[in-house]
Amino acid sequence: xxxxxxxxxxxxxxxxGSLYALIAIGYSMVYGILRFINFxxxxxxxxxxxxxxxxxxxxxxxxxxxxxxxxxxxxxxxxLVDRIAYRPLREAPRISALxxxxxxxxxxxxxxxxxxxxxxxxxxxxxxxxxxIPISLGAAGxxxxxxxxxLVPLVTLLLVLGLLWVVxxxxxxxxxxxxxxxxxxxxxxxxxxxxxxxxxxGLGSALAAAAGIMWAMRYPQIHPFMGVFPGFKAFIAAVVGxxxxxxxxxxxxxxxxxxxxxxxxxxxxxxxxxxxxAFVLLIVxxxxxxxxxxxxxxxxxx
Amino acid sequence: MxxxxxxLAGAALAVLLLAVPAxxxxxxxxxxxxxxxxxxxxxxxxxxxxxxNQELPEVLGQKIELAVMDNKSDKVESANAVKRLIDRxxxxxxxxxxxxxxxxxxxxxxxSAKVPVVGTSCTNPLVTLGKxxxxxxxxIDPYQGAGAATYxxxxxxxxxxxxxxxxxxxxxxxxxSFFKRSFEKLGGEIAAELKYNSxxxxxxxxxxxxxxKQPDVLFIPAYFAEGGIIMKQARELGAxxxxxxxxxxxxxxTVSIAGAAAEGFVHTTFPYDxxxxxxxxxxxxxxAAWKKANPSKETNxxxxxxxxxxxxxxxxIKRAGEATPEAITKALAETKxxxxxxxxxxxxxxxxxxxxxxxxxxxxxxxxxxxxIQPE
Numbered sequence: 001x002x003x004x005x006x007x008x009x010x011x012x013x014x015x016x017g018s019l020y021a022l023i024a025i026g027y028s029m030v031y032g033i034l035r036f037i038n039f040x041x042x043x044x045x046x047x048x049x050x051x052x053x054x055x056x057x058x059x060x061x062x063x064x065x066x067x068x069x070x071x072x073x074x075x076x077x078x079x080l081v082d083r084i085a086y087r088p089l090r091e092a093p094r095i096s097a098l099x100x101x102x103x104x105x106x107x108x109x110x111x112x113x114x115x116x117x118x119x120x121x122x123x124x125x126x127x128x129x130x131x132x133i134p135i136s137l138g139a140a141g142x143x144x145x146x147x148x149x150x151l152v153p154l155v156t157l158l159l160v161l162g163l164l165w166v167v168x169x170x171x172x173x174x175x176x177x178x179x180x181x182x183x184x185x186x187x188x189x190x191x192x193x194x195x196x197x198x199x200x201x202g203l204g205s206a207l208a209a210a211a212g213i214m215w216a217m218r219y220p221q222i223h224p225f226m227g228v229f230p231g232f233k234a235f236i237a238a239v240v241g242x243x244x245x246x247x248x249x250x251x252x253x254x255x256x257x258x259x260x261x262x263x264x265x266x267x268x269x270x271x272x273x274x275x276x277x278a279f280v281l282l283i284v285x286x287x288x289x290x291x292x293x294x295x296x297x298x299x300x301x302x
Numbered sequence: 303m304x305x306x307x308x309x310l311a312g313a314a315l316a317v318l319l320l321a322v323p324a325x326x327x328x329x330x331x332x333x334x335x336x337x338x339x340x341x342x343x344x345x346x347x348x349x350x351x352x353x354x355n356q357e358l359p360e361v362l363g364q365k366i367e368l369a370v371m372d373n374k375s376d377k378v379e380s381a382n383a384v385k386r387l388i389d390r391x392x393x394x395x396x397x398x399x400x401x402x403x404x405x406x407x408x409x410x411x412x413x414s415a416k417v418p419v420v421g422t423s424c425t426n427p428l429v430t431l432g433k434x435x436x437x438x439x440x441x442i443d444p445y446q447g448a449g450a451a452t453y454x455x456x457x458x459x460x461x462x463x464x465x466x467x468x469x470x471x472x473x474x475x476x477x478x479s480f481f482k483r484s485f486e487k488l489g490g491e492i493a494a495e496l497k498y499n500s501x502x503x504x505x506x507x508x509x510x511x512x513x514x515k516q517p518d519v520l521f522i523p524a525y526f527a528e529g530g531i532i533m534k535q536a537r538e539l540g541a542x543x544x545x546x547x548x549x550x551x552x553x554x555x556t557v558s559i560a561g562a563a564a565e566g567f568v569h570t571t572f573p574y575d576x577x578x579x580x581x582x583x584x585x586x587x588x589x590a591a592w593k594k595a596n597p598s599k600e601t602n603x604x605x606x607x608x609x610x611x612x613x614x615x616x617x618x619i620k621r622a623g624e625a626t627p628e629a630i631t632k633a634l635a636e637t638k639x640x641x642x643x644x645x646x647x648x649x650x651x652x653x654x655x656x657x658x659x660x661x662x663x664x665x666x667x668x669x670x671x672x673x674x675i676q677p678e
Binding site (some may be wrong): 002004008009012015016117118119120121122130132134144146149216218219220221223230260261262263264265268269271272274275 | 337338339341342375433469494495497498499501502503504506507508510511514525527530531534538539540558559561
């Protein structure tokens with residue numbers, strides 16, 4: 001492989017990897033605080049992508065306003081889902097909440113099918129984000145990079161920093177960390193546990209919607225099942241990075257993206273096995289480090 | 303005595319019930335994707351069938367009635383739809399469907415129930431191969447792949463081609479290999495053959511490799527949903543070669559998803575288009591009838607295929623002289639020189655008609671019908 005192709009593929013990997021990371025941090029945050037895998041995360045991601053689509057095309061909002069509205073509405077959806085489907089199961093065995101989450105996931109997908117129809121729609125892409133910039137590498141040739149390829153890692157970085165700040169330096173963040181240690185004691189200390197958990201879901205859903213918006217810009221086609229595959233891959237990225245760890249989710253996402261792209265780049269004839277390559281490597285990582293790359297030893301994993 | 307009267311009355315009623323539908327009507331079943339991913343093509347094919355039913359409402363002095371089922375673009379629903387059309391609606395013949403894998407699922411049911419089916423736009427050879435009861439109104443993929451390769455070599459003067467194929471889709475794998483075979487036979491070289499799986503959204507690694515090989519043409523036998531994204535990502539990576547596809551790209555969403563990246567995209571299709579200049583009399587009559595029936599909606603090739611499938615069954619019933627599944631099957635197999643909007647159709651021993659391959663190019667964001675090509 002020429003150096004030019006390698007660098008181009010490195011940027012391809014950075015783009016797809018940081019998108020996985022963006023979805024994975026939502027999974028990891030909710031898990032880290034509640035020890036609960038929110039399987040509806042990928043579907044909130046889908047709802048976020050539809051909300052910005054309708055915000056721009058139907059409500060004629062400018063793009064940034066539509067993005068903020070979509071994120072706010074998705075976060076309200078997350079809080080609503082928690083109130084209806086998870087909160088009544090707080091005292092039930094953890095597996096019940098997990099099944100409830102799978103139910104919410106199917107409900108959102110099929111509701112999407114009825115409300116939005118199954119026909120894929122083109123997503124809205126502001127031109128300045130997707131006009132490729134040619135970059136000359138001197139003698140090695142030139143590569144082409146989308147502004148979006150810089151924007152997605154930047155957004156991921158900002159959201160991770162913001163999230164770490166909320167969790168580590170604010171009072172609700174302190175309550176979140178307390179809940180993650182011992183929910184009963186936290187309640188006894190006078191913390192409104194339900195309100196903090198609702199806030200956690202609100203934040204997680206906002207992250208999912210932000211990821212959905214970025215994803216739809218890179219892959220401009222939205223449909224009710226668009227969250228299934230990315231959600232699945234991001235979940236795996238979160239587990240490989242060490243679920244519960246926000247930095248681990250970023251690392252896992254970038255690693256998964258890099259392996260997927262490089263597997264094809266180095267073996268073009270075996271490109272049909274792209275996912276297989278990626279997953280074999282991930283299995284190997286988990287065999288040697290069962291808690292994931294940056295995970296702490298924890299009990300009660302699902 | 304009272305019991306006897308009751309029995310007699312019951313028997314008379316039964317005779318009456320049995321007799322009335324038998325003399326009044328012929329039931330033709332229709333199964334198409336009216337919802338889901340393939341709804342665009344399925345809906346237009348249904349409109350074409352309905353138009354033909356308005357034009358030719360009676361055969362052998364009996365009224366033809368349509369029974370319509372939605373197969374929801376889903377293989378399982380497709381098999382169920384055919385089962386219901388046969389068991390509940392007692393259809394003597396069935397029209398459908400868009401999509402080869404849907405047709406194969408439905409075909410198994412029809413084959414065991416011995417009811418003839420005429421496919422609309424299911425192009426994989428396996429839909430009718432070795433089947434007694436499946437026929438079709440469209441050409442098959444070896445023919446379409448050869449048509450695309452011929453156009454690439456003869457008209458676009460391509461010498462090097464690349465392929466990007468969805469390995470989990472029968473249609474894509476078949477069409478891709480037929481294109482490859484013809485392209486090499488015509489003296490071209492396959493510079494790269496890359497693969498992906500249905501549902502993938504990121505093709506940058508595959509496309510980076512393809513762009514580096516500098517082919518003259520990239521053939522993507524994809525459905526429009528993935529095809530649109532592939533075109534977009536290829537252009538973002540600096541691809542300046544021509545991109546080509548098959549009939550599954552014939553959808554308005556192709557342009558709305560790919561946007562400017564669709565410019566110059568060429569795909570094969572069936573030889574009918576409302577914009578074609580060399581229409582045969584049947585195509586002209588069909589287009590005029592459509593405009594009268596649906597003034598606000600434009601017709602397309604799928605509507606013409608739905609229309610043609612109905613005409614094939616109508617013609618078979620007329621020649622058979624009776625509307626039973628067995629007689630219709632026998633007459634369908636002998637379909638010869640039947641004039642339809644898609645040309646004069648004659649079915650070969652595998653129940654496939656021969657017809658030229660239509661070529662569409664996207665110019666200034668609009669589909670333009672270039673003309674027909676005879677595959678070599």
